[in-house]
Amino acid sequence: MNKEKPKHYDPGAVEEKWYGYWMDKQYFKSIPDDREAFTIVIPPPNVTGILHMGHMLNNTIQDILIRKARLDGKNACWVPGTDHASIATEAKVVKWLREELNVKKSDLTREQFMDYAHQWKEKYGGIILQQLKKLGASCDWDRTAFTMDATRYDCVIQSFVDLYNRGFLYRDYRMVNWDPVAQTVLSNEEVIYSEESGTLYHVRYRVQDTDDYITIATTRPETILGDTAVAVHPEDPRYVSYHGKRVLVPLVDRAVPIIADEYVDQQFGTGALKITPAHDVNDYEIGKKHDLEIIDILNPDATLSAAAQLFVGLDRDEARTLVVRRLEEEGYLVKTEDYTHNVGRSERSHAVVEPRRSLQWYVRMKDLAEPALRAVEEDTIRFFPENQKNTYRHWMRNIRDWCISRQLWWGQRIPAYYYQDQVFVATTKEEALEQARAHFNNALIQSDDLSQDEDVLDTWFSSWLWPMSVFGTLDSNEDLDYYYPTSVLVTGWDIIFLWVARMIIAGYQWQGTKPFEHVYFTGMVRDRKGRKMSKSLGNSPDALELIQNYGADGVRFGMLSCSPAGGDLLFDEKLCEQGKNFCNKIWNGLNFLTSRSVSAKIEPGQGDELAYAWFSQKLSQHLQQTNALYKEYRLSQILISNYSLIWNDFFSQYLEMIKPASGASFSDRTFGQAKELFGKLMIILHPFMPFITEEVWHQLEDRRIGEDVIVASYPQEEVETDPRLIKDMQLLIELVSKIREIRSAKSMKWNAPMELYIKKSDQLSPSLYEGRWVALLSKMAVLDEIHFVEEEPGALLSIVIGTDKFFVDPKVTMDVQAELQKLHAELEYQQGFVSSVEQKLDNDRFVSNAPESVVNNERKKLADGLARINMLKESIRQLEQM
RNA sequence: GAGACUGUAGCUCAGUUGGUUUAGAGCAUUACCUUGACAGGGUAGGGGUCGGGGGUUCGAAUCCCUCCAGUCUCACCA
Structure with a gap:
């Protein structure tokens, strides 16, 4: 057995070889059988996305759990896929059309645009799934799903119709978060607030028929053009005498009432507040209360509309500059001061969000949320770490209705059809037509008389069905019955509301049960200074380059060795290097063991049996401890524990114990025992470091076909334990x-x-x-x-x-x-x-x-x-x- | 503004219901070792009043209160 081996472990070739081999052998494939199912649905990454550190962490964890389940003899099924990310993808497609094909979206019909979008997706989308393969992800690729493919599309449409028929959907005018660049509404969750420096303008309004002025403070002077009132606190002595009078809005000279409302904070600014119901959420509420006129001075792209009277057609930012200049020229501007305030921006386009009144579709959430709240409260679904329950509870108890319409084309078009003043919701236009004919008792209504809603549905309205829709339908089918509820969801806590909560709601709505047993919340990947990794900071290492440098096993080790459940992960490349070093250590151990000659004629050394018995005990103890840790998803600790067992106990102690004198041979028996133990160690390490373990497993022995570590049986702890053996050996090691x-x-x-x-x-x-x-x-x-x-x-x-x-x-x-x-x-x-x-x-x-x-x-x-x-x-x- | 979580060695973290030989691991660091499978190695050492202060208890890193620092969530005042 004198094989010449390279001195260093070379991950590149090994990883490619084994991934291809596993695929050929179809080890990732799952079909329902009589074994227990262990199922994970991937949190679908954005179809436009590329692999970043967060994905690496998240998917490594899923792969570990899936591989462990496979070793435990379960029917492991990991379903991959991507989501269609309406806003982000539509933006990319529009850009691609403009830059590559020289086509404007406005020149295309909806159908043409969708054709192009699908083309784009085929060409550029889903790169991330290919990248996951480099990481070793053992997904059942035949099941790859996409939130906009035909199967998922049908599920979404069906869910909309179901909810409508059950009275959970309605349309209403609301103040919404409007993204003027993407020209669509955003949910609260898609708006990112951050402190930005701005200016607070103090502007005086003349009180009608007097020479008195009331000064207000505003950060948005351009909206003055849409003012329909000035509000003061009813008990503010400065303004009591003006109650019931009117002021003239500067520049446009519109006379608007001075209203008294307790909403106004006397301490802030001048204690007087201009009211622009069309462009501020709070103003809108006050406007409703006092029955104020609503003057919408902005177009959907945030340029000024005719209603503004001045600066029509200019962008809101330009208009602000000009309004301020004009206010100053005409003597209305009292003073300006620097002011830091929270500004909401679109998560996708980064445009400043414009509050806007518009007609949207909503899901009535309160009753839907109830079983989902209970499931988590009562631990029917368990959260790891448990403290995420607090966040979940708080959100669910204060749940708001969900605005699900988006003014885009890339997405599932809302199956609502309008005829006259009526709306008909149905999975097909034909059904809607039937409904319309029945409702109006008029068989002459034609298909063309019905107009379908122009909007599409929020991407999360697809994602919340994911644990069901990936298996084909929302109701019973063979796969769904077998794999649902899934075993565990692995995701970041930042999307606990956007996604996790809604999936639980949907699960109870359509399946009547939870979508998953457990939710494992991973931490946020940060750099070693504790900063969130982001493109703009440039502090995120290139994922594929890391794999190139340290090997997938090395990177997986690095990610996992510092990631407590739910705790943030302060990533440092040095950890990957440690993983790479560990691979080399294993490689060298293998090298040593297989480089010595073996002889059947040699008697085992006197201590060899003792060493074997001891390490078997040690392994058994280790299994006992790590099995408990697996139940609590303490993966980081399991990895550290594996590392220590292999490096310290197996290599540093056991191999030293059985090592023949320089130049001497192993006895047959001792060699066999060492290989057996080494092999077992490769199995327990396999979920974490799949490639090197498969390689070593095959170098240890000539294996039979199908005898691969990926499908081996996880070692069982021994029934008989001998704590004294471990204790005595500890004494011996200490003495040495x-x-x-x-x-x-x-x-x-x-x-x-x-x-x-x-x-x-x-x-x-x-x-x-x-x-x-x-x-x-x-x-x-x-x-x-x-x-x-x-x-x-x-x-x-x-x-x-x-x-x-x-x-x-x-x-x-x-x-x-x-x-x-x-x-x-x-x-x-x-x-x-x-x-x-x-x-x-x-x-x-x-x-x-x-x-x-x-x-x-x-x-x-x-x-x-x-x-x-x-x-x-x-x-x-x-x-x-x- | 309301709330959640975290604070243990230079760094990243364990420390399960309070009691396991007066606090552990990995990395980093320091010294020594190179004809030993592995210098990407080996052997050993240094390093912590468990964020501060109070309290409960026979006993507190662990439970309670309070303060401080950090992270995050929700809601937001022009």
Whole structure:
């Protein structure tokens, strides 16, 4: 078995090879059978998106869970897909048409535009799914879904019709968040507020038929042209005398009432507030209350409309400049001051959001939300980490109606058909026509007489059906019945309202049950300074470049080793390097094991069986611990634990224990045991680092066809555990370490001759007397001889571990003073320890109140501490006699 | 403005119902080691009054109160 292997692990070739192999073998494919299903639906990335750090984290976690389920023998199904992202995609398509094809959207019919949009999607969309393959994502690609494909489209239309028929939909005029660039309405969740510096303009309005002025403060002087009132606080003494009078709006000289309303804050600005009902949410409410006129001075693209009278056709920003100049020229501008305020911008176009009154479709949420709230409250759906329940509860209890219409073409067109003053909602125009004919009792109404709503539905109105729609329908079918409810949703908490809550609502609405058992919320990926990673900051590493540099396994290690559930992840490339180093360590371990010759004629070393038994126990203990951690999604901790088991326990200890002398061979039996353990380690590591584990698995043995680590059986913990074996080995390892320490301190070579004396005592574990333990100890510590003694041999260096005492003869001149100093330091520590324990035991209330086991443990600690003090004193005494 | 979460070693984090030999890991750092599978390695060391202050308790990193700092969510005043 003398294979020549490259010195370093090369991830690139290995990863490509195995991903292709797994695909060929169809290991990612899932079809319903009689096994238990384990299902994850991917949080569909935006079809225009490319892989970034957040995706990498999120999808690595999903892949880990899916691969673990596969190893556990479940029918693992991970459904990939993308969403159509109305606003973002439409913007990209429009840009593409303009720049590449020289076509304007306005020159196209709706049908033509949709054709182009689908073309664009085929050509450029979904790159991210290809990138996920580089990461090792084991999705069932045959199931790839898209929120705008025919199947998903039908589900969305059906859901709209269902909700309408059940009375959950309505149309209404509301103040909405209008994106003047994308020319569509935005939901509250799509508006990002941030502090921006602006100017507060103080403008005076003349009170009609007087020479008095009332000064108001505004950040948006251009909206003065749409003012229909000035409001003051009813009890504000400055303005009481003006109640019921009118002011003239500057520049347009419109006489508008002075109204009294408690909404006005007397402390702010001048205490007088201009009211523009068409362009401010609060003003709109006040306008309704006082029955004010609504003058909409803006067009949909935020240029001034004819109603503004002045500056018609100019953009709102230009108009502001000109209005301010004119106000100043005409003596209305009292003063300006710098002012920082919150400005809402469109998440997609970044345009300043314009409040606008318009007719939109809404979902009545309150009743729909009720079962969804209960499901989480009662832990029918469990959140990890649990504290996200608070956020969820707060939002669900204060839920607002959901505005679902969008003034775009790229999306599912609302299946509402208008005839005269009536609306007919149906999955097809033909059905709507039937309804219209029946309603008007007029068979002559023709299809062309009906006009369909021009708007499309919010993208989230597709996404909320995702856990059902990816399986084809909203009602029963074979796949849906088998895979739904899905096992776990892995997503960021930033879309808990946009998506998670709504999916739960939809699940209860159409399936009558939850869409998933668990929700695992990942943290936000930040840079090491704690800043959110973003394109504009340029602090986000290129995902594919990372994979190139560190290998997918290395990057997966890096992402996972620092990502507590729900906690933010402060990403540092060094962590990927650690992952890469780990791959090399594994590679080298494999190299070592397979480079030595193996012989059936050689007897196993005396310690080999012991080492095997010990590591088997260690592995079993590890499995027990990590199984519990998997249940709580403590993936980061499982990875760290795997890392430590493999590096420290397997490579540093186990391989050292069984290592043949330089140039010697392994016995057949020992080699087989080592390969078996190594293989098991590859299985438990596989979910985290799929590629190298598959490679090593196949290098360890010539495997039969289909005997691949990806579909191996996860090792089971052993029924019989032997905690004493683990404890005794811990003592042995500690002793070996102390002996190495002495060698190092005395500048002795690692293999310089040395003898060990072990003081016999009742406390000493009987294992140590056994031949195999003695053999293993002398091998590990490179000892010439081990003596068991009744009495302390004088003038030797002593080692105290627990309550056991050992001596070595370093065979070099001893620095007595230095030794004494060390012993005194140790003595001081032990005395401090003992006195802290004594303090407890001297306290009667402790002894009488604390549970007996706790008190007994303290007594044991005291006894052990005292024993150690005696040993140290004895050593000191002996040294002082020299 | 209302609320949530976090604060443990230089950094990233464990620390499960208060009691596990007077607080742990990984990384980083320091010293030493190179004919040992691996210098992307090995051996060992240093480093923390558990954000501050109070309280409950025989006993607090852990529970309560309060303050401070940070992150985030919701609502927003022109």
